[in-house]
Amino acid sequence: MIRADRAISWALPSRIPILNAPESARPFTPEPLPATALKGVGPKLAERLRRLGLCTAADVLLHLPLRYQDRTRLTPIGQLQAGDEAQIEAKVVGSEITARGRRFLLCHLVDGSGVLTLRFIHFSPGQQQLLGQTGARLRCFGEVRQGYNGLEMIHPECQRISPDDPPAPAYLTPTYPTTAGLQQFTLRGLAEQALEQLETAALLPELLPAELRTRLRLTPIAEAVRLLHQPPAATTLAELAGGRHPAQRRLAFEELLAHQLSLRRLRQRMKQQTAPRLTGDGELTGRFLERLPFSLTAAQQRVFTEIAVDLAQPRPMLRLLQGDVGSGKTVIAALAALQAVETGAQAALMAPTELLAEQHYRNFQNWLGELGVEVAWLTGRLTGKARRTLLERLAAGDIQLAVGTHALFQEQVAFAELALAIIDEQHRFGVHQRLALREKGRHSGSRPHQLIMTATPIPRTLAMSAYADLDTSVIDELPPGRQPVKTVALPDSRRDEVAARIRQSCQTGRQAYWVCPLIEESETLQCQAAVATAERLSEILPELRIGLVHGRLPAATKETVMATFKAGQLDLLVATTVIEVGVDVPNASLMIIENAERLGLAQLHQLRGRVGRGAIESSCVLLYRPPLSQVAHTRLAALRECHDGFEIAHRDLELRGPGEVLGARQSGEQTLRVADLLRDQDLLPIARHAADELLRDHPDCIEPLIRRWIGVGARYGEV
Ligand code: ADP
Ligand code: MG
Numbered sequence: 001m002i003r004a005d006r007a008i009s010w011a012l013p014s015r016i017p018i019l020n021a022p023e024s025a026r027p028f029t030p031e032p033l034p035a036t037a038l039k040g041v042g043p044k045l046a047e048r049l050r051r052l053g054l055c056t057a058a059d060v061l062l063h064l065p066l067r068y069q070d071r072t073r074l075t076p077i078g079q080l081q082a083g084d085e086a087q088i089e090a091k092v093v094g095s096e097i098t099a100r101g102r103r104f105l106l107c108h109l110v111d112g113s114g115v116l117t118l119r120f121i122h123f124s125p126g127q128q129q130l131l132g133q134t135g136a137r138l139r140c141f142g143e144v145r146q147g148y149n150g151l152e153m154i155h156p157e158c159q160r161i162s163p164d165d166p167p168a169p170a171y172l173t174p175t176y177p178t179t180a181g182l183q184q185f186t187l188r189g190l191a192e193q194a195l196e197q198l199e200t201a202a203l204l205p206e207l208l209p210a211e212l213r214t215r216l217r218l219t220p221i222a223e224a225v226r227l228l229h230q231p232p233a234a235t236t237l238a239e240l241a242g243g244r245h246p247a248q249r250r251l252a253f254e255e256l257l258a259h260q261l262s263l264r265r266l267r268q269r270m271k272q273q274t275a276p277r278l279t280g281d282g283e284l285t286g287r288f289l290e291r292l293p294f295s296l297t298a299a300q301q302r303v304f305t306e307i308a309v310d311l312a313q314p315r316p317m318l319r320l321l322q323g324d325v326g327s328g329k330t331v332i333a334a335l336a337a338l339q340a341v342e343t344g345a346q347a348a349l350m351a352p353t354e355l356l357a358e359q360h361y362r363n364f365q366n367w368l369g370e371l372g373v374e375v376a377w378l379t380g381r382l383t384g385k386a387r388r389t390l391l392e393r394l395a396a397g398d399i400q401l402a403v404g405t406h407a408l409f410q411e412q413v414a415f416a417e418l419a420l421a422i423i424d425e426q427h428r429f430g431v432h433q434r435l436a437l438r439e440k441g442r443h444s445g446s447r448p449h450q451l452i453m454t455a456t457p458i459p460r461t462l463a464m465s466a467y468a469d470l471d472t473s474v475i476d477e478l479p480p481g482r483q484p485v486k487t488v489a490l491p492d493s494r495r496d497e498v499a500a501r502i503r504q505s506c507q508t509g510r511q512a513y514w515v516c517p518l519i520e521e522s523e524t525l526q527c528q529a530a531v532a533t534a535e536r537l538s539e540i541l542p543e544l545r546i547g548l549v550h551g552r553l554p555a556a557t558k559e560t561v562m563a564t565f566k567a568g569q570l571d572l573l574v575a576t577t578v579i580e581v582g583v584d585v586p587n588a589s590l591m592i593i594e595n596a597e598r599l600g601l602a603q604l605h606q607l608r609g610r611v612g613r614g615a616i617e618s619s620c621v622l623l624y625r626p627p628l629s630q631v632a633h634t635r636l637a638a639l640r641e642c643h644d645g646f647e648i649a650h651r652d653l654e655l656r657g658p659g660e661v662l663g664a665r666q667s668g669e670q671t672l673r674v675a676d677l678l679r680d681q682d683l684l685p686i687a688r689h690a691a692d693e694l695l696r697d698h699p700d701c702i703e704p705l706i707r708r709w710i711g712v713g714a715r716y717g718e719v
Contacts, residue, residue: 032056032057032058032707033056033057033058033197033201033203034055034056034057035049035054035055035056035057035059035060035190037057038057038060038190038193038194039193040186040189040190041190045182045186048179048180048181048182049182049190051179052177052178052179052182053673057194057197057201057203058194058203058204058708060190060191060194061191061194061195061198061203061204061225061229062204062225062251062673062674062708062709063176063177063187063191063673064176064228064229064248064251064673064674065174065175065176065228065229066175066176066177067174067175067240067241068172068173068174068175068231068237068240069085069141069172069173069175070085070087070172070173070233070237071087071141071168071169071172071173072168072169072170072171072172072233073087073168073233074087074088074089074139074168075087075088076088076111076112076113076114077090077109077110077111077113077114077115077116077151078113078114079113080114080116080144080151081144082144082145082146082151083143083144083145084143084144085141085142085143085144086141086142086143086144087139087140087141087168088109088111088116088139088140089111089137089138089139089140089161090109090110090111090116090137090138090140091109091110091111091135091136091137091138092107092108092109092131092132092133092134092135092136092137092138093108093109093110093115093134094107094108094134095107095108095128095131095132095134097128102121104119104120104121105119105120105123105127105128105131106118106119106120107120107131107132109138109140114151115150116150116151116152116153117147117149117150117151117152117153118131118140118152118153118154118156118158119147119152119153119154119155120154120155121154121155122155127158130158130160131158133160136160137160137161137162137163138158138159138160138161139158139159139160139161139168140153140156140157140158140159141156141157142154142155142156142157143156170232170233171230171231171232171233172230172231172232172233172235172237173188174188174191174228174229174230176188176191191229192229192230195225195226195229195230198222198225198226199222204221204222204225204708205704206220206221206222207221207254207701207704207705207708208221208254208257208701209694209697209698209701212690212693212694216253216686216690218250218253219246219247219249219250221250221251221254223247224246224247224248224250224251225247225251227245227247228240228245228247228248228251242679243676243679243680244679248674249680249683251674251675252674252675252676252680252683253675253680253683253686253687253690254705254708254709255672255673255674255675255709256672256675256680256683256684256687257687257690257691257694257705258705258706258708258709258710259468259672259687259709259710260468260687260688260690260691261691261694261695261702261705261706262706262710263468263469264468264469264691264695265702265706266469267318267468267469267470270315270316270318270447270469271315271316271318272315273315273316273446273447274314274315274446274447275313275314275315275316275317275419275446275447275448275449276314276343276345276417276419276446276448276449277311277312277313277314277343278311278312278339278340278342278343278345278419278420278449279312279343280338280339280340280341280342280343281342282342283342284338284341284342284371284373285335285338285339285342287371288334288335288338288367288368288371289335291367291370292331292367294479296328296331297328297475297477297478297479297480298477299323299327299474299475299476299477300328300331300332300475300477302473303321303323303332303473303474303475304332304335304336306319306471306473307319307321307332307335307336307339307451307473308335308336308339310449310471311336311339311340311420311449316447316448316449316450317449317450317451317471318450318469318470318471319450319451319452319470319471319472319473320452320453320454320470320471320472320473321451321452321453321454321472321473321474321475322453322454322455322472322473322474322475323453323455323474323475323476324455324475324478324609324644324645324646325455325605325606325608325609325645326478326479326482326609326612326613327455327475327477327478327479328475328478328479329424329453329455329475330360330363330424330584332453332475333349333360333422333424333451333453334363334364334367334368336420336422336451337349337364337368337401337420337422338368338371338373339420340400340419340420340449341373341400341401343419344417345417345418345419345420346394346397346399346400346401346402346415346416346417346418346419346420347400347401347402347418347419347420347421347422348401348402348403348404348415348418348420348421348422348448349364349401349402349403349404349422349423349424350404350405350406350421350422350423350424351403351404351405351406351424351425352405352406352424352425353405354379354380354405354555354558355549355558355562355579355583356424356425356583357377357378357379357403357404357405358377358379358559358562359562359583359584360403360424361375361377361403362563363584364401364403368401373400373401374393374398374399374400374401375399375400375401375402375403376390376393376394376399376401376402376403377402377403377404378390378402378403378404378405378413379404379555380405380555381555381556391413391414394413394414394415394416395414395415395416396416397415397416397417402415406423418448419448419449420448420449420450420451421448421449421450421451422450422451422452422453423450423451423452423453424453425453425454425455452470455606455609455645468688468691481614481615482612482613482615483612483615483617483618484612484643485591485608485611485612485618485619485620485643486617486618486619486620487608487619487620487621487622487639487640488619488620488621488622488640489596489621489622489623489624489636489637489640490621490622490623490624491623491624491625491626492594492623492624492625494623495623496540498592498621498623499537499540499541501590501621502514502537502541502544502572502590502592503541503543503544505589505590506544506571506572509587510587510588510589510590510616511565511568511570511571511572511573511585511587511588511589511590512571512572512573512588512589512590512591512592513572513573513574513575513579513588513590513591513592513610513611514533514537514572514573514574514575514591514592514594515575515576515577515579515591515592515593515594515607516529516530516533516574516575516576516594516595517576517577517593517594517595517596517598517599517603527550527551527552527576530548530550530574530575530576531548531550533574533594534546534548534574537572537574541572544571544572545569545570545571545572546570546571546572546573546574547561547564547565547570547572547573547574548561548573548574548575549561549562549573549574549575549576549579550575550576551576561573562583565585566585568587573588577603577607579607579610583610584610584613585610585613586613586614586616587614587616588610588611588613588618589611589612589614589616589617589618589619590611590618590619590620590621591607591608591610591611591618591619591620591621592620592621592623593607593608593620593621593622593623594623595623595624595625596622596623596624596636597624597625597628597629597632597635597636598632599635600635600652600655601635601638601639601648601651601652601655602648602649602652604622604635604639605639605645605648608620608639622636622639622640624636631655634655635655638651653678654678673709
């Protein structure tokens with residue numbers, strides 16, 4: 001029977017908005033001035049600005065330059081050197097369009113110290129006219145190159161100067177990040193306009209309490225913004241380029257603070273929700289533990305206690321479970337699910353890929369089926385009547401645990417009484433997708449508890465920023481008897497040796513993986529590479545039973561191959577990176593990864609985590625195609641030396657940057673505007689601390705800060 005009050009619809013909005021937004025402005029902040037209030041911003045320009053995320057005049061001010069050009073000085077032509085970016089002022093002494101070969105517009109200039117040629121490959125009649133006026137004075141900015149007949153500038157920016165024009169600008173000239181159809185001078189003009197109105201229209205009122213600003217010695221916001229758009233000529237370009245200027249730090253700090261506040265507020269609101277109290281009697285969990293062939297590690301026990309306590313509360317649990325590859329998170333998921341089932345409610349488990357969803361399904365079916373728990377697999381292959389029946393049983397509460405991919409749960413799936421949502425391998429989902437999942441059931445009175453599991457340990461500072469809304473549990477111990485996977489890197493010219501090694505290992509009854517990662521843009525080509533590799537290996541190793549899985553195989557075939565491998569009826573599995581996460585075959589003890597130099601550190605660590613899952617000594621061979629780039633070399637060396645997921649995550653962060661580590665880049669979502677999580681790491685604990693203070697002592701600041709930095713368009717996390 002469907003109990004309407006607990007029936008939860010799992011519909012996701014088609015576009016996931018960014019974090020959350022306030023419901024109304026505080027009295028002391030004026031309505032933000034829309035960008036269209038700036039002179040010259042019509043509907044077309046407004047649309048282009050919107051593409052850059054600029055909706056208000058304040059947004060224009062927070063859109064900071066990427067870099068600066070020094071046009072405050074004029075360089076005499078005689079002092080120019082090839083390679084300089086420079087500004088000159090000189091007189092036109094002649095111009096011509098070259099007649100032979102390619103058509104160029106050339107213009108010759110003199111300034112008393114030397115001669116310079118301007119060269120244009122494309123030119124308009126207007127330019128031709130401007131440059132053709134012998135005697136005219138031009139101011140040009142561009143890069144100096146060595147031409148056939150002396151120094152040249154190719155396609156410089158040129159401006160005609162009359163004697164009473166103002167001298168060169170007193171400020172460094174900003175270059176902004178832009179989008180198609182939006183010129184630098186338009187952005188410069190808008191920033192100038194907004195700066196003029198900065199105080200009069202109170203575009204960026206100071207929102208931080210004076211006491212905090214004094215204590216942290218923060219530059220006033222208006223001063224910071226003014227400096228960054230119009231740096232005085234004396235400002236050190238290097239400091240600006242490094243992002244370490246006090247003005248930049250001030251804005252980065254405020255932005256990080258706003259994100260902290262937004263996540264924390266989201267958390268507060270979630271915590272005000274009610275959730276079903278899952279106070280199981282321990283009957284099922286007890287029987288489950290008895291049947292397990294091993295006992296929980298101390299870390300698993302501790303983590304499960306933390307979760308069990310949360311689940312028994314009438315408020316939704318929001319917990320991130322971190323644990324390195326192979327640390328045994330699945331057992332914890334099963335225990336949490338059983339606690340829901342014991343209480344008569346339902347649980348759902350979401351995995352990032354079909355393959356992983358299937359493996360979880362089989363695992364749970366195996367473990368929990370015997371205990372009389374109804375487990376269902378929501379697969380994409382299920383259609384028509386079978387699918388309808390399954391959904392009906394889910395809505396009626398006949399199914400106690402549903403397993404599927406994230407995509408499947410996006411569709412309309414109704415539960416009778418969903419009490420716990422478990423999300424596996426969170427790193428595959430973007431930060432904001434995670435928040436979106438929380439929206440499930442916003443129309444019902446009660447929310448499910450959430451357990452999010454990830455094998456990508458997130459460095460502490462990052463975790464504080466991106467997961468400020470979650471409690472964290474860490475499994476910091478591997479099951480006993482695990483040995484580090486011996487890792488070597490070999491040039492792929494030594495494939496024969498590797499084949500011999502596979503033969504040897506499989507003769508002792510062990511199994512092996514051969515991974516062909518993405519080296520082509522297209523999945524089809526990637527699959528073809530895997531097919532070819534499998535064929536070649538069959539020729540070299542005719543005595544081995546070799547299987548193949550890749551993304552293009554029909555799901556049923558994939559499953560059969562995986563099941564056969566798992567049952568020990570295949571010796572070697574050739575695979576694309578579909579096996580990257582979660583696949584668990586403890587008897588596999590050797591992994592070969594081709595083109596290892598193309599993969600990221602975290603991905604390599606994930607792949608390698610497919611072996612070394614039992615007590616057998618395992619190894620991993622990283623095949624690369626020489627020559628190795630410096631970064632690739634560093635990566636492979638790090639993997640050889642290092643077996644701890646946290647350490648690897650830290651190095652990965654340094655090599656790749658936080659956007660990718662957190663998965664935001666993959667999902668193409670808005671990241672930070674000014675702050676850079678890596679560069680500004682030291683600001684994170686300070687922002688976190690300041691967030692505590694504001695929440696406690698200055699709650700009025702919170703709304704306007706979030707509104708300033710995170711925007712008003714989205715309505716995320718509202719309850
Ligand atoms: P992950 O954390 O990467 O998801 P899994 O949950 O897949 O790891 O567990 C990896 C392997 O370790 C599995 O084969 C699992 O059965 C086994 N395992 C989990 N916990 C223990 C334990 N306490 N003792 C021994 N083996 C364990
Ligand atoms: Mg797992």
